[in-house]
Amino acid sequence: MAAKLFEAVFPHSESGLNQVVNNTNSPNAPTEEHNPDTVIAHNYPKPVEILQDLQSELYAQSGRPASEETKRLDVISLGLLSFETAVQLLKTSISRYSKWIPLADVVKFVSNASRDFPRSSPLLMDVLCLLATRYHPEVPSQTVQDIYKHVKRLVADAVIETPPVASSVVQALTLLCLFSPAVQTDKPLDSWHLSASTANHAVVAFGSSNVKQPDAVEERTIEQLRVWSSLCLTHLQYSIGSGRPLSISVRLMDGCRRLLEQSTIMPFDTPLIAELQFYICLHTALQNPAATSESAFTPWDFAWSRFLASSGPPRTLELSHWFGHLLLHRRSASSQQGLSHQAMQEKNIPAWRESANIVSQFVRHSSDQAPDLPDFAFFIASYAALVLCESAIDHHLVENLRAYLFKVACGESHIAFKHGFIIQRALERSKHADSNGEDGTNSGGAEMLPQLQITETPLPSQAMGMGEFDALAGFDIFGEYFTVGSLL
Template identity: 25%
Template sequence: MPPDRGRASRACTACRKIKTRCYESDVTGRPCLRCERLSRLEQTVSSLVKRLGEDGAHRRTSFISTASPNPIPENDASSGIHSTAPVLLIRDVAYEVGVRQQHTTGVSPRSTGDSSDIISKGLITTQQASEMIELFHKHYGRWVAFSPTALLHTILEEVRQSPLLLCACSLIAIRHSAPQLAPILAPQLFQEARTLLASALLDTPQSIEFFQATIILSMWSTTIGQTPLSIDSWLVSGFALQHSLASDIFAPIISPDHSTSVSRSELDRWCIWNHLCLAHLHYCVGTRRRSILDRKQINECRKILDSDHATNFETRMVAEVNLYWIIYESCLKVPVDLPSTQAALHEWRQEWKFLFDQPRSQFLQMGFQFAQLLAFDQALKSRSAAVRESLVSEMIRLSASIIQLALDTADARTRHLSDHVYHMITFAAVTLCRLLHMYESQVASSHNLLELDSLVLTLITWLHSIGLPCHVAHTLGDVVSAFHIKLRPNTYSPSDSQTLDELRLYFPDLLGMESLDGGNYDFLPDWEPQNQ
């Protein structure tokens, strides 16, 4: 009997039915491991994909609900921990200050069976697509391993092979295009991306373009929808990582027997895998939910450094993956073990110290301070008054340092940063506002309150100066501004009274201070006042 027929006869029932190679040819009658994994994936996707594209009955849900299962078990709901999940906190504040998800007017969801792209559908012209792909290629191409030397028409042809990837790239680029075009076209592209993503999640195995599009939609979920978690990046990136297990694209990375010699094309796929892991960890930390990655897979991200082709950017991404894994494992525990957490963070800083002397190291420094801020935020919940005083002082220092670092290192590339950088800056500003509000009398004895409030106002002005009005910085600048007005109204001069009155007309529940006079700390974690 020929060998191939022998293998077919021993293949599992599911593999014989779809006429594909069986990964456990000695198994007869029952599905092999791969088929079982695909079956579970299909069932999960089928049940959750119905939620894609829905506006949601609850006012705080995006098209993929943020109330997803599997939170980190240490974070008991009764502890109030969810009020300090960084991205969820920003999302809730954004909702209360009136930032809403964009909706498409006059554009209905397309059929999931329609494979034509946004050019064929007439949403954008070929010329507009060329301009947007050129912008994306220049400023964001390395995130998805676009060849830096490829010609524009070649990149456009490759991107058009995937309607989802073309739409995702255009969604980012449109935020930097003509201000008259973006407010009209961006909501339509966002609606199209949601529809295409809902359809794509049902396909298996996935193409490399699917994983590239998932990175874009996950890393810039606030940008594309103009509100935090307009796409649930934790869920989408998690699905993509699950799909990677059913794809041969990442087999050399996921398999423990991969070669030590890495070609340029393999390195590109490794970059995509690493960035997908990073996006997932960003939102595991940002929403305090469980990661589908484990320590072994995190260690696999390091193997890219063995290649002679690895750049400073790719090395920094590996450093960030490891930093966010420490945050995920240590900084979010309840109660947090401060000594061991600090030791882990300083060990990380020592290991990657060589990067702090290289270009663009400010983002590693900012991430390190962000990790410490989260750890102290956790520790503040259950400490004595004397310890809380020390922690509050340190949290103020870290928050101010993150803000100042952003201001001092701004350059022409600032407008093209990933959303998580702006999330860190916004979280630092919101945390500083909360600390000054709740501990004002104690903080005043050791800090210059005027300077701290001035720093927040300077940040707001800076955020509003970045890019076009539809840039994510403007959205988050509005969030910080309205929250600062609510918690620190006395820092504004009489000349600002007209502006405050206008804001109160639109957001009376948030900007009216009477809600806080009665001790309603909806946006505050369960910190205890220093004076009981």
């Protein structure tokens, strides 16, 4: 013990205690002294870490074996799913979510190339199985609920776990930031909060700004860069969408560009980085009251716009592009004071046009592929529909979206179903206002909006109490920039 104390307080150059993220003595390590975003990992005494480690060693309960619960964290070991069912769910997750999160270890497991995946990555396995159940209605609803409760406990433990956590934990948490489990009955998952916590874990687990670690294989480095890029994107989206501050610095986000410098990149890597760079431009513009769409996005258009039409499905890059323009148009229109009603209508035409583009593109997604869209794509489309409700023109587009959301929803708890009720309530209020002659406009821009005819889908017979789902519920996420009440 005395030797350990001496080594802890007076660490020598080879002490593993002082290598948290990167081996800074490596000749390939980047110079970090001028980078404020770099994780400090130099060879010096770390009082908090030293004392916490000693406390753990001195006060740990001796002779206590690891609990069976700790050993049996995956859904197979817990008896929630059979091995065969779990494999089927994992195969579905590979086909549905590999675009967003690399799943190389899962592929090895389902192909019998590796058998230690459930034991080494229980949280990732459980999250993938949970998300895939939306495509497998044969899985009993009670089983899905049990998996959901189990995942919630694991997530709570993972968030407060002492870093570094396993890379698979970061992957699992990032997936939950992108996709809300389709069994939520209470307040939706706060993706801004979870992505901020996950980012802290990722920086330590992967290395500051995802710097390549010594002796790390290239495949693992690219995988971490993809996860980090998706995490940065979703955090930036929800930061903008909820008007909350960034917890990841723009400098670290810019480091994601290095994904495109790797020797083996996938077709979806470039659109991912392009979308991230677009939101960085949007975030900067929203900090500048004088910024316009032209001044904010011209540099991005020059560098990335060629990928808009070629990004492939699901085309979230296009949705985000229109969404960014919509936010700036809305801000510009809301800043105008003392204008006549007609002048205000003309000022809002660009926002209505972008909203129509968003809704029209969103409902073009295959109904089978729609659940693959990250939650934020649903927020974009639903917000655009609220703007169109305010315009009191081309309500057929809003009707199309309402019907589409109910059609693609994976059950009543899925985000599409809940947003469908929000859109329905907003549409009812807008039509009621029109009939009373309030804020309605039957012209002044309707001819400038694209027309789209889609066969209506009847509302599901299962009705949810409207008192439970007011039209404003869930859309305070955009309250920083626009008052949703003004739309309705």
